[in-house]
Amino acid sequence: MKIAYILLLGLVACHPRIYSYDVSARDLGLTDSYSVSWSTRGSTYLTVHDNAMLYTTGPDVPPVVLLVSRDGRTDTVPLRGADTLRLPEEGSLSIRNVIGADSTPRFRYMKLVAHKYNKDSTRETQIAFYRAEAVGAVGFIANPSGDSLVAEGNYSAQRWGALYRILAVSDDMGNGDTAVLPRDVVVSHAGISVVLHPGDGPSFVFRDTPIDGWWSICSPIMAEEKQGRKEPSILHIRIIVKHL
Amino acid sequence: MAIENIKTVVLMMYENRSFDNMLGHLSFEGLQPQADGLTPPLNRDAYANVHAGGMFFPFQRAADEQLQFDLPHDYNFVATQLSPGSDGPRMVGFIEAYAQSTGTEPNLLCDPMCFFGSKQVPVTSFLAQTFATCDRWFCPLPTSTQPNRTVAVCGQSEIFQTKFQDIPNTGDMFAWMHANNIDYRVYSDGLTFFALYVGLWPTIFTSGRWRPYETLAADLNGPNPPQVVIVEPSFQDGPHIGPDHPNDNHPPLAVGWGEDLLRRTYQALSTSPVWDNSLMVVYYDEHGGFYDHVTPPPFDQAGTGNAMPPSTPAAPVPYNTLGPRVPALLVSPWVAPRTVIHDQYDHTSVLQFLAERFTPGKPFSDNVARRAAQGIKSLSSALTAAASHLTAPAPPSDPIAFSYARIGDNIATPPDNAMGQAFEGAALKMLAEHPAEAERLYPSLGLWKTAIDQARAHNSSTTVSAT
Secondary structure, three states, X not given: OHHHXXXXXXXXXXXXXXXXEEEOOOEEEOOOEEEEEEEEEOXXXXXXXXXXXXXXXXXXXXXXXXXXXXXXXXXXXXXXXXXXXXXXXXXXXXXXXXXXXXXXXXEEEEEXXXXXXXXXEEEEEEEEEEOOEEEEEEEEEOEEEOOEEEEEEEEOXXXXXXXXXXXXXXXXXXXXXXXXXXXXXXXXXOOEEEEEOOOOOOEOOOOOOOXXXXXXXXXXXOHHHHOOOOOOOXXXXXXXEEEO | OHHHHOXXXXXXXXXXXXXXXXXXXXXXXXXXXXXXXXXXXXXXXXXXXXEOOEEEOOEEOOOOOOOOOOOOOXXXXXXXXXXXXXXXXXXXXXXXXXXXXXXXOOOOXXXXXEEOOOOOOHHHHHHHXXXXXXXXXXXXXXXXXXXXXXXXXXXXXXXXXXXXXXXXXXXXXXXXHHHOOOOEEEEEOOOOHHHHOHHHHHHHHHXXXXXXXXXXXXXXXXOOOXXXXXXXXXXXXXXXXXXXOOOOOOOOOOOHHHHHHHHHHHHHHHOOOOHHHEXXXXXXXXXXXXXXXXXOOEOOOHHHOOOOXXXXXXXXXXXXXXXXXXXXXXXXXXEOOOEEEOXXXXXXXXXXXXXXXXXXXXXXXXXHHHHHHOOOOOHHHHEOOOOOOOOOOOXXXXXXXXXXXXXXXXXXXXXXXXXXXXXXXXXXXXXXXOHHXXXXXXXXXXXXXXXHHHHHHHHHHHHHHHO
């Protein structure tokens, strides 16, 4: 019995730990560089796995080739399948993709693993890589205000960061979802307002404004909704963004 | 009467998954199109969640892996998840609650929105496609584990949140079964959840009805199989030692071990003599913070004996609906094969059914009857007059991926979550107040206590030295 708990005690004291794991950006252009820093206890490695940007299990996008800079030198690191990038217990590195700017947009899963005594501790971060022009959305929960629905709030500066600017916006309500009626929306952002109509082409009035900051999207409550049809829970627009 | 064909009821409640998370694939993959799961395209308005201006949609997990975090699911976070509008919950705040709870910027494919494909939950999917899937089974309360499990066992809850507390067990089903001479047993793969109810300790220790999971198959094949069988997984937040693997499916745990337990339990039941007259209920205590697209219906919780959480104009907590939908399967020769039941159920549907079956004409309790009056059906509504599958189909033999489960990682420091604190507090109290009984029922519990004492003393002295 005593031996058993001494063994257990040893295992507890020696299990792997990840004290910190930070990735500098979450939305990037395909060739942008980013930094990774970590602090662990145990044998440490990084796995990198890319998937096409789909909402189901996207096909793999092999191979991943990275330019990894650390301690003043840069190496080309191809990662295939179960390949891992061995790391010290603490450090940082800068990573850039070796792929074309027009390659497939992808989600990258970067899993940091600390391993000790047959145990793993893991942390995983997802980074989205986009082409120079990419499509996204801005949306907020809609609440009734008089005869209108109002959806407003701050768009997070942590997404897209400072690397992308707005190119164009368009009305996307009811597009592909019969549960929501197509509708006009009034969009205000960066001191500019515009009315968007369903089916119209993109508007360029917000061109070159940053994506983060305050947004307001308003839309009149429609006759069917006043008669009992469910109002949309979210008002949103499509945005086309452009890498700087 | 179909109900009289059921002589053995097996109850198996897992932890913390939504219907869409475990069974949304039934419609998404076209396996059970009539099930109200997810359907393509996933990036549609009806499924959208928002956080800080970004939009998030359901996605299929690439693999069954341990998550980074448990997901938020106590009453205040559930209120955020449901995001009620003027006409009820809107189900658009699951990512917002996650961001608030974890303090992280959510991934675009963020864990609360994930769902499993049929290959990742092969046993659950097999049972759903072979027997009956309930696609309108809601957890009874829009809150967390302890209150919902209390409703499951008592018919109402005098608590509204999960924490280290002595949970009142007023009107519990064990007392009801004793009073009505119903033979029952509880088979636990770890420390029983009912350890959290101090009022049940005398029953747990002295009734002889709490047994190790390993004895289930033998008992079902024995001369006097119980009428009601409760199968408990090994709870992730419970004390663990030795080769024990948590298998309750509670995030951040992967579900492979839970699938394995489900397969073993189904095999034990379906190959035993009681199969022909059995009903196995596989359900989840609550949604665990995972997205579900179906809006919970309005419900008078105060009027059915439930404690209400604090709510102020500045921090309103609407507690006027059922909780989110949970996965629920009825496995029996006496349900229509490959069927989807759309009747509205919650955990008290089981209590209604037990009363119909074993005390006909006498409801389980007034509060369960009040829930029935608000539209909660009894499981008897799913039974058929003729049996199918009297020869039970074999479960899939596909290998199950067993993702790494953290065992004992954190015993050097006290648990940092409410359920962990509750389990640890109950286990320590049991050992302090009833050491002989506790160690007789759970022989490894004393070893666990010694291990955590030593680990924490070591941790504490290391910290002092470092200072």
